[in-house]
Amino acid sequence: MRPANSFIGSPIERIEDLRFLRGRGTYVSDLTRPNQLHAVILRSPEAHGHLRAVDATRALAHPGVHAVITAADLGASVPRIPLRLQPLPELEPFHQPMLAHDKVRYVGEPIAVVIAETAGIAEDALDLIDLRIDPLPAITDKASADAAASVLFEAHGSNRAMVWTATRGDAEAAFASADLILKHSFKVQRHAAMFMEPRGFMAEWNPQTQKLTVWGAAKVAWTNRRILATAMEIPEGSVELIEVDVGGGFGSRGEFYPEDYLIPAASRIVGRPIKWTEDRREHLMSANHARDIECDVEMAVASDGKILGLRGMAFADIGAYFRTNGSVGPRNVSQFMSGPYKIENIHLQSTQLTTNKTPSGTYRGPGRFETDFIRERMIDLAAGKLGLDPVAMRRRNLVADADMPYPLASITPYDSSTELDSGDYHHVFDLCLKEFGWDEKSALQGKLIDGRYHGLSVGSFIEGGAAGPKEDARLVLETDGSLTVYLGSSAVGQGLQTIMTQIAADAMEMPFDRIRVLHGSTSHVTEGFGSYHSRSTVMGGSAILLAADKLKGMIREAAAAKFGCAAADVQIDGETVTANGASCPLSGLAAEPLDVEATFFNKKYTYAYGTQAAHVSVDPGTGHVRVHDYLSVEDVGRMINPLTLHGQAIGGIVQGLGGTFLEHLIYDEHGQLLTGSLADYLMPTASDFPVIRSITLELKPSPNNPLGAKGAGEGGIIPVGGIIANAVANALAHLDVQPMELPLSPPRVWRLIRDAQEAKRAM
Amino acid sequence: MSMKIEFEVNGKPVSVDVDPRLSLADCLRYDLGLTGTHLGCEHGVCGACTVIVNGAAVRSCLMLAVQAAGEKVVTVEGLSNDEALTPLQASFRKHHALQCGFCTPGMVTTAHALLTHEPDCDEERVRDVLSGNICRCTGYIPIVEAVLDARSAYGSKGE
Numbered sequence: 066m067r068p069a070n071s072f073i074g075s076p077i078e079r080i081e082d083l084r085f086l087r088g089r090g091t092y093v094s095d096l097t098r099p100n101q102l103h104a105v106i107l108r109s110p111e112a113h114g115h116l117r118a119v120d121a122t123r124a125l126a127h128p129g130v131h132a133v134i135t136a137a138d139l140g141a142s143v144p145r146i147p148l149r150l151q152p153l154p155e156l157e158p159f160h161q162p163m164l165a166h167d168k169v170r171y172v173g174e175p176i177a178v179v180i181a182e183t184a185g186i187a188e189d190a191l192d193l194i195d196l197r198i199d200p201l202p203a204i205t206d207k208a209s210a211d212a213a214a215s216v217l218f219e220a221h222g223s224n225r226a227m228v229w230t231a232t233r234g235d236a237e238a239a240f241a242s243a244d245l246i247l248k249h250s251f252k253v254q255r256h257a258a259m260f261m262e263p264r265g266f267m268a269e270w271n272p273q274t275q276k277l278t279v280w281g282a283a284k285v286a287w288t289n290r291r292i293l294a295t296a297m298e299i300p301e302g303s304v305e306l307i308e309v310d311v312g313g314g315f316g317s318r319g320e321f322y323p324e325d326y327l328i329p330a331a332s333r334i335v336g337r338p339i340k341w342t343e344d345r346r347e348h349l350m351s352a353n354h355a356r357d358i359e360c361d362v363e364m365a366v367a368s369d370g371k372i373l374g375l376r377g378m379a380f381a382d383i384g385a386y387f388r389t390n391g392s393v394g395p396r397n398v399s400q401f402m403s404g405p406y407k408i409e410n411i412h413l414q415s416t417q418l419t420t421n422k423t424p425s426g427t428y429r430g431p432g433r434f435e436t437d438f439i440r441e442r443m444i445d446l447a448a449g450k451l452g453l454d455p456v457a458m459r460r461r462n463l464v465a466d467a468d469m470p471y472p473l474a475s476i477t478p479y480d481s482s483t484e485l486d487s488g489d490y491h492h493v494f495d496l497c498l499k500e501f502g503w504d505e506k507s508a509l510q511g512k513l514i515d516g517r518y519h520g521l522s523v524g525s526f527i528e529g530g531a532a533g534p535k536e537d538a539r540l541v542l543e544t545d546g547s548l549t550v551y552l553g554s555s556a557v558g559q560g561l562q563t564i565m566t567q568i569a570a571d572a573m574e575m576p577f578d579r580i581r582v583l584h585g586s587t588s589h590v591t592e593g594f595g596s597y598h599s600r601s602t603v604m605g606g607s608a609i610l611l612a613a614d615k616l617k618g619m620i621r622e623a624a625a626a627k628f629g630c631a632a633a634d635v636q637i638d639g640e641t642v643t644a645n646g647a648s649c650p651l652s653g654l655a656a657e658p659l660d661v662e663a664t665f666f667n668k669k670y671t672y673a674y675g676t677q678a679a680h681v682s683v684d685p686g687t688g689h690v691r692v693h694d695y696l697s698v699e700d701v702g703r704m705i706n707p708l709t710l711h712g713q714a715i716g717g718i719v720q721g722l723g724g725t726f727l728e729h730l731i732y733d734e735h736g737q738l739l740t741g742s743l744a745d746y747l748m749p750t751a752s753d754f755p756v757i758r759s760i761t762l763e764l765k766p767s768p769n770n771p772l773g774a775k776g777a778g779e780g781g782i783i784p785v786g787g788i789i790a791n792a793v794a795n796a797l798a799h800l801d802v803q804p805m806e807l808p809l810s811p812p813r814v815w816r817l818i819r820d821a822q823e824a825k826r827a828m
Numbered sequence: 829m830s831m832k833i834e835f836e837v838n839g840k841p842v843s844v845d846v847d848p849r850l851s852l853a854d855c856l857r858y859d860l861g862l863t864g865t866h867l868g869c870e871h872g873v874c875g876a877c878t879v880i881v882n883g884a885a886v887r888s889c890l891m892l893a894v895q896a897a898g899e900k901v902v903t904v905e906g907l908s909n910d911e912a913l914t915p916l917q918a919s920f921r922k923h924h925a926l927q928c929g930f931c932t933p934g935m936v937t938t939a940h941a942l943l944t945h946e947p948d949c950d951e952e953r954v955r956d957v958l959s960g961n962i963c964r965c966t967g968y969i970p971i972v973e974a975v976l977d978a979r980s981a982y983g984s985k986g987e
Contacts, residue, residue, distance in 0.1 A: 078921050085929030086917040086936060088864015088904035095863035185849070261868045261876060261964050262930040312866075312930030313964050345869040558928025558965060712924045712966060719967030743873035743962065751958035751968040755951075 105187035112736020136166035161386035170385035173350030203736030239374030239410035243365035255357035262312020284319020308585030314557030316427035353426030374410035397432025441787025520796025530599035530776015538608035546652030553593020554605035572613035599776025612663035675699030688815030717781025838906025855893035875961030904933035915981030927965035
C-alpha cells in the first residue's frame, strides 16, 4: 500500500496563486463579449425627497447613447429585493426597489441606467439627464430618526423599523441581586467591507433561447438566481450565474444589489450583452455599509466578579432599506453579547432604525465586532469598579469545558437558538497570556516611556460558523482517471480551490494534480448555498467527504463487475484498484464517467473561539496610538491549511484595526457622504501595523461535522475594537480615560486626553 | 477624436488609436487585452494598477495613454517570459502574500521596481514603499516577508 495522503493539515501553497501572480486571473471586468454595450448608473444626488421627474431627452440625443432605462421601463410595478436571511413578512415595506420611483432615500440610490457604446460616453450622458427631486429633511442618525422631521416609509409611520430581543434566564432577578450594576453607552461607527475589486457584471440575454447568462456571481449564486429569475419573471432554469475570480467579499460582495437585476434587465431591453463595473465612489455609496450602532447597556456583577446578567438596548442605523442580510448585524449584537462568557441572565434588544444613508448588511464578524467592543469594555470597567484584576475576572467568567454544549440567548422574532459546541476556553486564554508574555509585559502597564503611555489588554471571543441547511458536492471520476469536484460553495478570495482539493485528495487518496475543483456557478450542482458565516470549509468540505464515500462504493462495484468478484474484495489504492491479485488503473475502470452527488445537512453552528492580547502606546500630544504587539490564539477544531488560515487570521485582525482606528463613513446633516474616496476613507496600509501574531490550535474538534472543523477566518476581526480600547484605557489609567466610541482616531483620543486633563484640573 | 500612439509593452512594440482622455490602465486592459493590470479606485490611492514605466513604478490610472508614447511599459504579465514564477512571485506564493489576488499585480510590480533599484532595502523601506498599495486581505505582513525574502534574487548582498 502507498502511504496515505495527508494534504489536510499541511501548508499547501495555493493553486490560485499561479494565475493571480502572473496577471492571469479572470475577474469580471476582464471579460469582453462580442457586440457588448456598457452601463452606467445614475444615482440620487439627494438623500431624501420625492422623485418628481426623470427626463432623459438630452441624454438620448448624445452620440453613442443607446438607451436610458428608468423605473417606468421595468413594468407595471418595480421589482424589489427580498431578504435572504430573516425574511420576516413585516419587513416587506422596507425592501429596496431596483430603481427609485416615488422617492429617493439615500445619496447613491439608483434612478436610471444609461447604456452606451463605452462607459465613458455613458458617464458623459449622466450629466444630460434632468432630475426633479423635491427634497425632504434628511434623517442621518438616531437623534434625527427619533425626532422624525421626516419619515422614510410614510405608511410605516416611524423611522424605527423593528426590534430584536435576546433572552436567557431571568435578567430582572439577576439585576435585583447584583452587588454592582454598571451602566454605560457605546457607539461603533459606520464602516464597510471595502473589498478591492469593484463590483461588476456582464449580462447576456439570448432572445432566441430566452435564456440569460450573467458573469460576476459571488457568495450566494443560487439564492441570487432565484431572486433574479423572479424579478425578471422567467424560470430559474433560464438563468445561469457564473462565478469568475472574485476580488474579496467579507460579507458584502455577492449579496443581491439593484445592479444584480438592472444589468441583466438592461441586456433584455437592449438585446445586447451589457457590461457594468462600478467605480470606487459608487462603491462607497452603494455597496453595503455596516456596524453603525449606539448601545445603552447594563451589566449586573457580584462582588467576586461573577457576571450575573446583561440588559440593554442597541440602536442600529441600517440606512434607507433592509438589504438581503440587513438584520444579521443588529441581531447578533444582542444574541452574541455574552460571547465566550457564562452569563446566565440576558435581556438585550436591538432596534433597527431607517435613515437616509446607504443601506447596510454584513461585514466580517457582523454584530460581533460591535458587541465584543461593548462587552470587553464593560468587563474592564466592572473590574475597575470592583477593584478586581480584569484578567482574573475574565478567567472567572469564561464558559468551562464541562458546561459544553452551552446554550446562548435565544432571539426573537425569526426565533433561533444556538449553543457553543465545544472548547477549552480557559486553556486558550492562559496560553494566549503565556505566548504574549503577559507577566513580563505587565510592568509596562500605564508606564510613560519616551513620551508615550503604554497599555496592555486581553480578551476572548467566539466565532460562529457553518450555517445550514446543507451543501451539495458532485464528484465525477473521469474516464482518464482524474477527478472533477463540483461544489455549491463559492470562492471570494479565500483559497477555496486549494482547500477543497486538499479535502478531496485525502478523501479519495488521489494525487493533488489529478483533481479539478469547480465551484460557485449555478450549472455545477443542483442547488448550492455558497459562502457566508464561515461555512464553506465545513459545509462544502463535509459534502465532499460524503460524496467521496459514495464514489468509492461505485468504484468498487465497477471493479467487481470487471474482475468478476465481490465489491467487498476490491481495494482502492490511490489510482489503482485491485482484487484477488488482479489490478487496474482508475482510468481503465469504466467506459463512462462515474458520477455521484451528495449533500451534507447541518443544523448546528460551529464555534471557533480564542483570546487576543494587545500592547499599545499612546502619544498624549497627538492622540496617536501605536500597536507594539498583537497576538491572537484561536482553536478551530481542525485546520485544513495552516498557511491560508494563518493568513486570514492576520488579515482579519488588521481589518479590525482599520475599524478601530481609521475607517469611518461620515455623513453630513444633509445626508451627503463626505468620505467618497479612498483618500477620505482610510484603510490600513503596510506601514501601520507591523507586528501581528497568530497561533492556531486544533484542541477541540467540532462534534457537528465529519471533518471536525469549525468555521474560521472571520474570527480575527471580532474582539479587536474592545481589546484595543481597553489597552488605550489602561495606558491612560492615570487620567481615567475611558473610550466609549470608535474609531480611536488621533483627534478622538487627543480630545479624550484633553477632557480628562481638564476634568482633573477642575477637581 | 483619437490619436495614434506607439510605445513598448513588455518588450514588444505596440501601436494603438486612443482618445486623448483614455488612461494608460484602460488602454492596457481594453485596447491591448492586458487585464492583469487591475483598477481598484481609479484615483491613485490603491495602487492595484501599478505598472513599470521606464523602470519606475507608476499608477496607470493616473497616467494618460498618450503620455506613454515612446516609453517602455512593463505590466505584471511582462515580468517574466518564462512559464515558471519569477523568484519574487514564488516568494509571494510561499509566504501566502495574496488571497483574493486583486491587489497582487500592483504589489508585485511595485516590489519588483523597488528591488531592482534597491536590492538591499530594509523592512522599514519595504513597508514605506508598499504603503502606497492597499491590500484588504492579508494584513500586509506576509507581503513584506515575501518581498524581503526575494531580495537575494535581485543581487542583495545580504544583511
